[in-house]
Amino acid sequence: MREHARLVIVGAGIVGCSAAYHLARKGWRDIVVLDQGPLFETGGSTSHAPGLVFQTNPSRTMTELAKRTVALYSRLGGDGEPCFYPAGSMEVATTPARWEELKRRRGLGKSWGLEGALLSPGDARNRLPLLDESKIVGAYYVPNDGIAKAVRACERMARPVEGRSVTFHGETAVTAIDVDGGRVRGVTTPRGSIAAEQVLICAGIWGPQVGRLAGITVPLAPMQHLYVRTAPLPELTGETRDVAHPILRHQDRSMYFRQHADCYGFGSYRHEPLPVAPDAIPRPAIMPFTPEHFAAAEEAAGDLLPALRRAEATYRINGLFSFTADGFPLLGEAAAVRGLWIAEAIWITHAGGVGQVVAEWMAEGDPGLDLHECDLSRFPAHAFTPAYVRARAVQQYREVYDIVHPLQQMEQPRGLRVSPFYRRQVEQGAVFFETAGWERPQWFAANERLPDAQRVPNRTGWEAREWSPIQGAEHLATRRAAALFDLTPFTKIEVSGPGALGFLEGLCANKIDHPEGRVVYTSMLNRRGGIMCDLTVTRLDRDRFLILTGGAVGPRDLAWIRGHAPGDGTVRVADVTSMYCGVGLWGPSARAVLSAVCTEPLSNEVFPYFAARAITIATIPALALRVSYVGELGWEIYARTEYGLRMWDTLWEAGRPHGLVPLGVGAFDSLRLEKGYRLWGADITGEDNPLEAGLGFAVKFGKGEFLGREALLRIKAQPLARKLCCLTFDEAGRVVLGKEPILDGDRVIGYVTSANYGYTVGRGIAYGYLPPTHAAPGVPVEVEYFGARCRATVSEEPLYDPKGLRLRC
Ligand code: FAD
Numbered sequence: 001m002r003e004h005a006r007l008v009i010v011g012a013g014i015v016g017c018s019a020a021y022h023l024a025r026k027g028w029r030d031i032v033v034l035d036q037g038p039l040f041e042t043g044g045s046t047s048h049a050p051g052l053v054f055q056t057n058p059s060r061t062m063t064e065l066a067k068r069t070v071a072l073y074s075r076l077g078g079d080g081e082p083c084f085y086p087a088g089s090m091e092v093a094t095t096p097a098r099w100e101e102l103k104r105r106r107g108l109g110k111s112w113g114l115e116g117a118l119l120s121p122g123d124a125r126n127r128l129p130l131l132d133e134s135k136i137v138g139a140y141y142v143p144n145d146g147i148a149k150a151v152r153a154c155e156r157m158a159r160p161v162e163g164r165s166v167t168f169h170g171e172t173a174v175t176a177i178d179v180d181g182g183r184v185r186g187v188t189t190p191r192g193s194i195a196a197e198q199v200l201i202c203a204g205i206w207g208p209q210v211g212r213l214a215g216i217t218v219p220l221a222p223m224q225h226l227y228v229r230t231a232p233l234p235e236l237t238g239e240t241r242d243v244a245h246p247i248l249r250h251q252d253r254s255m256y257f258r259q260h261a262d263c264y265g266f267g268s269y270r271h272e273p274l275p276v277a278p279d280a281i282p283r284p285a286i287m288p289f290t291p292e293h294f295a296a297a298e299e300a301a302g303d304l305l306p307a308l309r310r311a312e313a314t315y316r317i318n319g320l321f322s323f324t325a326d327g328f329p330l331l332g333e334a335a336a337v338r339g340l341w342i343a344e345a346i347w348i349t350h351a352g353g354v355g356q357v358v359a360e361w362m363a364e365g366d367p368g369l370d371l372h373e374c375d376l377s378r379f380p381a382h383a384f385t386p387a388y389v390r391a392r393a394v395q396q397y398r399e400v401y402d403i404v405h406p407l408q409q410m411e412q413p414r415g416l417r418v419s420p421f422y423r424r425q426v427e428q429g430a431v432f433f434e435t436a437g438w439e440r441p442q443w444f445a446a447n448e449r450l451p452d453a454q455r456v457p458n459r460t461g462w463e464a465r466e467w468s469p470i471q472g473a474e475h476l477a478t479r480r481a482a483a484l485f486d487l488t489p490f491t492k493i494e495v496s497g498p499g500a501l502g503f504l505e506g507l508c509a510n511k512i513d514h515p516e517g518r519v520v521y522t523s524m525l526n527r528r529g530g531i532m533c534d535l536t537v538t539r540l541d542r543d544r545f546l547i548l549t550g551g552a553v554g555p556r557d558l559a560w561i562r563g564h565a566p567g568d569g570t571v572r573v574a575d576v577t578s579m580y581c582g583v584g585l586w587g588p589s590a591r592a593v594l595s596a597v598c599t600e601p602l603s604n605e606v607f608p609y610f611a612a613r614a615i616t617i618a619t620i621p622a623l624a625l626r627v628s629y630v631g632e633l634g635w636e637i638y639a640r641t642e643y644g645l646r647m648w649d650t651l652w653e654a655g656r657p658h659g660l661v662p663l664g665v666g667a668f669d670s671l672r673l674e675k676g677y678r679l680w681g682a683d684i685t686g687e688d689n690p691l692e693a694g695l696g697f698a699v700k701f702g703k704g705e706f707l708g709r710e711a712l713l714r715i716k717a718q719p720l721a722r723k724l725c726c727l728t729f730d731e732a733g734r735v736v737l738g739k740e741p742i743l744d745g746d747r748v749i750g751y752v753t754s755a756n757y758g759y760t761v762g763r764g765i766a767y768g769y770l771p772p773t774h775a776a777p778g779v780p781v782e783v784e785y786f787g788a789r790c791r792a793t794v795s796e797e798p799l800y801d802p803k804g805l806r807l808r809c
Contacts, residue, residue: 005194006198015343032194044284051348054089064369066353072353106118117140184339204344226268227319229260236262243258325393430444447473482592484661491557495565511700522536594635633806678724691716691720721772755767
């Protein structure tokens with residue numbers, strides 16, 4: 001075995017092989033892939049998976065990874081033994097609710113560019129003759145889904161790169177990872193040590209164990225999953241084709257099915273979740289079959305496919321694979337150990353695409369695809385604790401095939417992080433939603449009796465779930481009087497030191513070098529000019545800056561900033577989130593409210609828009625920023641956390657005569673959308689640049705070099721390929737929730753990035769990127785919502801206060 005490698009990959013399952021293949025194709029040499037098991041049937045999850053590939057996913061990124069995977073596995077065929085059988089897929093509905101869900105999934109498929117159709121029961125049966133059509137309402141069909149032969153794909157990916165660029169060693173377990181000075185240095189195996197510049201962990205369910213060798217936590221839980229294969233079915237006598245039938249999902253019973261020549265295989269998630277301690281994983285990774293967890297599945301299988309009623313199961317396993325807290329993979333470089341990369345918790349469905357983006361990321365410094373949902377750095381600290389990972393993974397297992405509303409709240413673990421105002425929020429009847437562990441009021445029952453409530457159009461159906469008309473009342477009261485909003489969950493980052501200004505100028509697209517007391521709204525871009533972070537930077541001092549960003553995106557933003565900071569001690573990046581609580585005090589009466597408790601001058605002349613000043617709120621020292629994400633006069637006010645409750649009470653008392661209301665996140669979102677403010681992760685991501693997103697005003701090309709400038713200049717020199725547009729629905733009261741396809745006739749021209757109801761403008765609002773042909777006010781389009789077409793019109797934006805007069809008054 002060689003003693004040095006550029007890269008050691010731990011694990012030769014589908015993920016390790018895919019990463020090695022893609023890196024080799026990028027020209028990397030000296031890659032060593034080590035697996036503790038025999039190649040390529042290693043005994044890991046890949047060896048036991050039946051390989052069903054359903055590409056449709058609520059996440060655009062996951063669908064894109066699946067599409068790339070299908071394209072890759074399809075190319076790996078060649079000698080008559082395919083790695084992918086495009087047999088098609090059907091998801092069947094046995095209830096009206098599921099049928100509605102399948103219409104929604106078809107919409108998602110359209111948004112993400114998948115071919116597909118909704119089928120009648122008869123059409124579904126024509127495609128899969130074993131199906132009892134009387135049991136279903138209909139089916140969602142995707143013609144190029146199918147079955148992946150994963151072990152074969154591993155071999156096919158290894159073959160062309162083996163020897164030349166990559167060396168594979170089976171039966172070679174990594175027993176230690178050498179880390180020194182915050183960098184990975186190599187690995188140890190019973191057959192010797194290898195010094196390595198980088199190490200990529202693709203160890204699947206063993207990820208937590210292997211991570212531990214390097215001192216890092218890989219937050220996933222291995223779970224048992226039951227799968228059986230029958231003896232030959234009389235109905236399939238003579239069938240020699242391995243896969244001819246479409247693969248099948250019966251989500252109402254948490255099951256899936258595939259054909260194995262003249263036999264059938266099926267798996268079930270409908271049982272008590274069975275997590276396995278990372279130290280107790282057997283090799284190969286299968287555990288004794290537990291029939292008590294499969295009885296209901298067997299009955300349901302026979303109901304839907306009567307041929308299975310009499311079938312004997314000859315192969316029965318509890319296989320093991322990984323689940324994470326939010327159901328997404330874990331990708332990226334470990335923040336604590338440079339050169340140590342992770343590609344974990346990945347299905348065969350996505351492994352081809354994942355190998356490609358990880359290779360891109362490692363080789364080019366950028367994955368080329370928006371991976372924020374998968375980024376290892378997305379989690380707050382509590383999400384690395386074993387108790388949290390296990391609790392969430394168990395729930396993810398239960399919900400794999402559930403109909404999950406986009407705003408559905410997790411039940412446990414809750415109450416992890418609360419602001420100092422929590423007690424008051426509870427007293428005011430807050431309905432809490434969770435973000436990054438924070439309990440955040442979505443709306444307040446106390447606002448039910450606001451006079452504005454009469455003006456809020458009612459909702460029914462899917463869009464009425466996890467919603468209250470109170471949100472509309474809070475929205476209108478904010479515009480009419482004033483609102484108090486809890487900003488404590490915002491991530492607060494202090495960047496300081498003699499190099500701070502230069503560092504931030506090089507990282508931000510907007511100009512940062514302003515006098516102290518100035519707030520700057522800016523993006524941070526990647527090398528392609530895509531928006532990685534969207535935040536404000538406030539200059540507190542010559543060498544001290546406060547960065548404010550969202551609660552959910554905060555950990556990633558922090559990692560991005562830290563990842564670019566110089567290591568020479570000239571810049572200090574500190575997460576000060578927990579040191580400060582904050583409120584937004586916004587609305588036309590905000591100045592009157594604040595003046596009642598604050599002696600500092602608050603006039604527009606002395607305290608203009610985008611200024612930051614130290615103020616006192618009665619006895620409390622605070623920092624006020626004249627900014628507002630809701631489009632009204634007002635301030636973000638931050639104080640040391642221990643003063644929080646008193647600050648809330650003081651402002652609340654001062655505000656009561658002015659009609660101050662507590663404001664929840666639900667109304668906050670509709671206020672920002674009416675004002676056209678972009679939301680990172682939805683309207684803008686690393687794949688969207690500021691020019692397309694309408695944020696060119698916050699890019700200062702003239703200030704000199706900054707990350708992404710070159711790419712953005714190239715983009716600027718060309719006509720824009722698309723533009724983020726505001727749509728309003730023609731039908732009064734119409735509202736959608738996001739991710740729906742936008743159509744011109746039958747042509748999909750975009751998808752909804754953000755949607756809400758504009759309670760002030762009296763219209764449903766949706767944003768989405770449209771091609772230049774459609775990106776002009778007045779252009780009619782349609783949005784597909786649960787299979788129905790909703791007429792909408794491209795509108796001049798922002799819809800509310802386009803001149804920004806209310807902000808600057
Ligand atoms: P693995 O295949 O487990 O590979 C990890 C490798 O790391 C192993 O070979 C292991 O030996 C090696 N390793 C671990 N520790 C060390 C060490 N210390 N030193 C050296 N090597 C080490 N996915 C789908 O997309 N569709 C499906 O239909 C599907 N059905 C499934 C059904 C079952 C019953 C199971 C078990 C899984 C199923 N999956 C399915 C999930 C899928 O199989 C896995 O998510 C995927 O195979 C994971 O690939 P991997 O390369 O990350 O992990």
